[in-house]
Each structure stands twice: as C-alpha cells, then as structure tokens.
Amino acid sequence: MIRVMSEIKTKARLFIEHDLTQGATVAPSPDQAHYLLKVMRAVNGDGVVVFNGRDGEWQCQIEEAARKKCTLRIKEQLRTQTSEPDLWLAFAPLKKSNTDFVIEKATELGVSRLIPVFTEHTNTTRVKLTRLSAIATEAAEQCDRLSVPEIGEAVEFNKLLEGWPNERTLLVPDETGAGKSLRGVLEETAQGEYIRPHGFLIGPEGGFAPSELDALGNLHFVTRVGLGPRILRAETAALAALSCFQAITGDWELKPRFNNGYFFNARR
Amino acid sequence: MIRVMSEIKTKARLFIEHDLTQGATVAPSPDQAHYLLKVMRAVNGDGVVVFNGRDGEWQCQIEEAARKKCTLRIKEQLRTQTSEPDLWLAFAPLKKSNTDFVIEKATELGVSRLIPVFTEHTNTTRVKLTRLSAIATEAAEQCDRLSVPEIGEAVEFNKLLEGWPNERTLLVPDETGAGKSLRGVLEETAQGEYIRPHGFLIGPEGGFAPSELDALGNLHFVTRVGLGPRILRAETAALAALSCFQAITGDWELKPRFNNGYFFNARR
Numbered sequence: 001m002i003r004v005m006s007e008i009k010t011k012a013r014l015f016i017e018h019d020l021t022q023g024a025t026v027a028p029s030p031d032q033a034h035y036l037l038k039v040m041r042a043v044n045g046d047g048v049v050v051f052n053g054r055d056g057e058w059q060c061q062i063e064e065a066a067r068k069k070c071t072l073r074i075k076e077q078l079r080t081q082t083s084e085p086d087l088w089l090a091f092a093p094l095k096k097s098n099t100d101f102v103i104e105k106a107t108e109l110g111v112s113r114l115i116p117v118f119t120e121h122t123n124t125t126r127v128k129l130t131r132l133s134a135i136a137t138e139a140a141e142q143c144d145r146l147s148v149p150e151i152g153e154a155v156e157f158n159k160l161l162e163g164w165p166n167e168r169t170l171l172v173p174d175e176t177g178a179g180k181s182l183r184g185v186l187e188e189t190a191q192g193e194y195i196r197p198h199g200f201l202i203g204p205e206g207g208f209a210p211s212e213l214d215a216l217g218n219l220h221f222v223t224r225v226g227l228g229p230r231i232l233r234a235e236t237a238a239l240a241a242l243s244c245f246q247a248i249t250g251d252w253e254l255k256p257r258f259n260n261g262y263f264f265n266a267r268r
Numbered sequence: 269m270i271r272v273m274s275e276i277k278t279k280a281r282l283f284i285e286h287d288l289t290q291g292a293t294v295a296p297s298p299d300q301a302h303y304l305l306k307v308m309r310a311v312n313g314d315g316v317v318v319f320n321g322r323d324g325e326w327q328c329q330i331e332e333a334a335r336k337k338c339t340l341r342i343k344e345q346l347r348t349q350t351s352e353p354d355l356w357l358a359f360a361p362l363k364k365s366n367t368d369f370v371i372e373k374a375t376e377l378g379v380s381r382l383i384p385v386f387t388e389h390t391n392t393t394r395v396k397l398t399r400l401s402a403i404a405t406e407a408a409e410q411c412d413r414l415s416v417p418e419i420g421e422a423v424e425f426n427k428l429l430e431g432w433p434n435e436r437t438l439l440v441p442d443e444t445g446a447g448k449s450l451r452g453v454l455e456e457t458a459q460g461e462y463i464r465p466h467g468f469l470i471g472p473e474g475g476f477a478p479s480e481l482d483a484l485g486n487l488h489f490v491t492r493v494g495l496g497p498r499i500l501r502a503e504t505a506a507l508a509a510l511s512c513f514q515a516i517t518g519d520w521e522l523k524p525r526f527n528n529g530y531f532f533n534a535r536r
Contacts, residue, residue: 101369108504110496143498177523183515228378228520230411236376236507243508244515247451252496255445 008047008061008075011040013141015148016072020055025063025071033069036062048072053147056080079257081146085250088168088199090115090160091238093124098235102202103132105235107139107149109242110250113199115152117160121206127154144256157212160201161219168197170222171245173237175207179224182241186248195249202238276315276329276343279308281409283416284340288323293331293339301337304330316340321415324348347525349414353518356436356467358383358428359506361392366503370470371400373503375407375417377510378518381467383420385428389474395422412524425480428469429487436465438490439513441505443475447492450509454516463517470506 012035018026028036028048036042044065050072051057057079060072089111093099099116106114114136116127133151140148155163164170171185189195201216208216216222227240246252280303286294296304296316304310312333318340319325325347328340357379361367367384374382382404384395401419408416423431432438439453457463469484476484484490495508514520 105504105507108498108500109508110498143500145498175524181515181521183520226520226523228514228518229522229524230376230378230413231524232376232411233372236373239373239504239507240377240511240515243511246496247449247508247512248516250496252451252494253449254497255494256443256497256499257445 008045008059010047010049010059011042011062012036013049013051013144015137015141016050016052018052020050020052020058020074022058022074022077024074026050026060026074027069027071030068037065037068037070042070044070049078050074051146054081057146079146084112084145084147085110085246086197087111087242087245087250088113088115088197089202089238089242090117090170090199091202092117092119092122092204092234093127093154094205094234095124098233099124099127099132100135102235102238103135103151104139105239106242107136107145108143109239110145110246111149111242112147113150113152115160116154117157117201118154119157119204119212120209122204123206129153158215161215164199164219164221165197166221168199168221170199170201170219171241172201172216172222172224173203173227173232173241174213174224175231176213177226179226182225182227182244183248185223185225186245190249198245198249200238200241200245202234202241205234276313276327278315278317278327279310279330280304281317281319281412283405283409284318284320286320288318288320288326288342290326290342290345292342294318294328294342295337295339298336305333305336305338310338312338317346318342319414322349325414347414352380352413352415353378353514354465355379355510355513355518356381356383356465357470357506357510358385358438358467359470360385360387360390360472360502361395361422362473362502363392366501367392367395367400368403370503370506371403371419372407373507374510375404375413376411377507378413378514379417379510380415381418381420383428384422385425385469386422387425387472387480388477390472391474397421426483429483432467432487432489433465434489436467436489438467438469438487439509440469440484440490440492441471441495441500441509442481442492443499444481445494447494450493450495450512451516453491453493454513458517466513466517468506468509468513470502470509473502 046062048060058074059076063073064071089106093116137148314330316328326342327344331341332339357374361384405416
C-alpha cells in the first residue's frame, strides 16, 4: 500500500533505530532534530516519514517541537518491509571522497553489506566506520530504501577470504583479461532457480598484487569477471558492476513507488 | 598488435591533435610538456604513448627536452584505430563536481558524445565546454581509450529533441515508473542484427517537468526505461545506465589489452 496522508506537509525521510508501531512516539536523534527544526524549519503537525530496516515505512507527525528537540507520533504505515537483494560489496578504501562516493552509490544501488578491505596496494590505512555509516544512512533516506546497508569492520584481504561464506558467490572484476564477461556470468545466475547470495570485491587503484590474484584463483566461490576493454577506476568499477547485477540478476524489474510529489533535501 | 618497446621507460599516455605517422615528430601542448618535464621529470629518450582518435596508438620517444618544451619522435604503432560503440549521453548539468564526475565516468564507460542539456528544473545555467573537454581528455588517456568523446554545445531541451537524429534510439531513465526494464529493452536491441545508434538522456536532480515528460512520450525514437525501485541521483543514473548498455549491448565482451605493467598517473 502506497499512500501519504495528504493533509500533512512532509518535511523529511529519516532512518530511526527504534521499533515502529502505530500510535507510539519516537524521539529523533539530536542531529535529526536539528535538521528538522533548524534546517527544514519544521513545526508541530508537520510530517516526517521514517523507517528502521525492520518495520517498513511510517508516516509520523511532529509533536512537542522545542528549540532543540521534538517527538514524532507514528500515525500510519506507508509500506511494509520487503526483502531486498542479498548483495555484498567488499572494497579497498580509496582517497577520502572516492570512498564516500562508493558508499553513497552502493547504497543507491541496493547493496546490503559494505566491507572495507585492506589489500597490498591499498594506500589508505584507516577508515572511519561511523562516517561511512552516516553516509550510507543518508543515502538510504534519500533513495527511498527501506533499509540501510550494514557496514562491516575493515579487514585484511586474507581474513576476508578466510571468513567468506562458502555459499556466497564472490565476483571479482579483473583487469588482466582473465575474467569471463560479467553479462554472461550474471545471466547464468539469473537462469538458475535458486539465486545464491552474491558479493563483489573491488581492488584498489593499483590493482591486486600477483599473490592476491593467485589466492583468488584458488577459491571455488570466486568468479573473475571482465568489465570491458577500458581500464575503469576503482569507484567506476564498483558502480558499474553493481548496476549490472541489479539490472540482470537483482531487483531492477521493480518500479519506484508512486511518485507522490515531494522531494527530500540532502542533509549533508 | 599490442606491444610496448621494452627498452623505453614510458612516462605517460597523451592525447595529441596532430596526425600520427611513423618517424614524424609532434610537439606536445605547453600543458603536456609541463606535465612530462616537471611532474614526471621525463628526459630525452623517455617514452610517451600517444593517440589522436584517428590513427591508433603510437609509442613515441622524447627528443630535444628543454626547460619548457620537448619534441616527441613517433617510433612504432602499438594499436590500430578500431571502431567503438556509437553511444551518446545527453545530461542536465549538475553541481560542479557532479558534472565533472559524469564526464569522467562516461568517458571510462565508452560514451562517444556528451551533450549538456538545459531542462526546466536544471539549476545550472552555464557550462564551460573547455573544462569538460579537458576532463574527458584526461579520462580517455587514463582508461586506455583510443578516442576522446566529443563534447557537444549545450542545448535547450526542446532543441535537443528537435535536432535528435531519427534513427538514434533515445533511452530515457524515468522515475515515474512508466518505463520498461532497462535489461529487457537492451536485450531486444542486442538480439537485432543491426544495432541502431543509441543515446541516453539523464534529467536534473529535480527530474523532468510534466511538459517535458509529455514531449518525450510523443516521440517515436524515445524509449523510457526503469532503473529499479530506488530513486537514483542523476549522476548515479547516468553511470548505471551506461554500464548496463555496455555490458548487454556494447563492447564489454572485449577484454583490456595485455597489461604491460606500467601505470599512468592522473594529470590533475
């Protein structure tokens, strides 16, 4: 069911940790309250759409607006929670803005879990998980998702492979030309009755080290894939691979919900 | 034929306007000379790989290196010119860095022509074509392309449609849910014997105006396509659509040339 209470002026779409049930109230975080009250100048009675990744999406109404805080009264369910493609993205952290970019775009493209991976040629040694999580949350709010991708702890390349679930296909874009065409690999997957969970592993700007390529070659759950004749930057490869997955194997047969005519501004 | 003269230390890959013939010399632009001599500290005898979009790719060697200029002696052809997918991207200019991003990524993804388009909800009124051209050129140098996409003059939405070639399919990602699945549309195309030239039109952040959607709906060369249930930002939609095109209909069956072990640094 897709419907927005038309008499309410909806100011924002927010991810909330709390359980969501009709008639209850929830408190937005201090950041969210600041955004609602100061940036969006929301007042009592204004609408907020919320989701928590478990209970679907709800129309709320602002109550008890004060200088720095407010309460959200949960009025009506707009969408029930639905299952989404089970697709991981493991990626070598890039220069700061490019890592942010990968997180934002991967969220729009429906990734369920993001895992920073340190490879031999990765030239970043730290990632701030809270920052990545904030970017993923905002992207999920913006793109109308009902969930926020989980951000995994950063791991070393070897640990990633040791801990990789056996039943999850790991697709690795490979510039050496050793991979099969991504389209062919995905179409085989899509034709099977049971679609296994998938993940992509995207290397750093400098590519994988020879020992890393050897390690990948020895694992039964790894399939190397090609992304054409041009050498893509790491962030381009991530987006391109995820897009093709969703178009061929994932959920792009679905349509966006009815465009109800309101836009949500970026919080950052 | 893919071969690099192994005794030459290759410092850069550059797009050059001049004709390229064996034994001739060409002069790099002042910017290129600065990059070679100051940034890369190239000296006489160092190698440079060049292409011009017409004559394939050539190994050159630096001669007459002075403080601010040098000459490139054209030694040996590395690749002959090959045809590339005929794929246009018309896009509403975005905030500055996002426009740059679209240009860079579209070049990596093999677009042949880029056309800035002013729509009703476009909130940028100027684009600097020389800047866009410089970004496209550098991306082509980096991604190993043999051509640089042409940058068309910026046009109004109505003019774009009036001048659009009848035989070129215009695919328009559409958030209203009216489009067919991109995969389905592209697979029908790929199965035809004759692949028509294609283009994508990507609207601005605010989407197309209702009158614009009506205009698109009346044109026989337009096919509206869906990019799944999530609302993609404009730049994400551009990249996602181009990636799927190349994977399903374009040239992603081809592999990168033999990885000859040298990397080129970004010029910017």
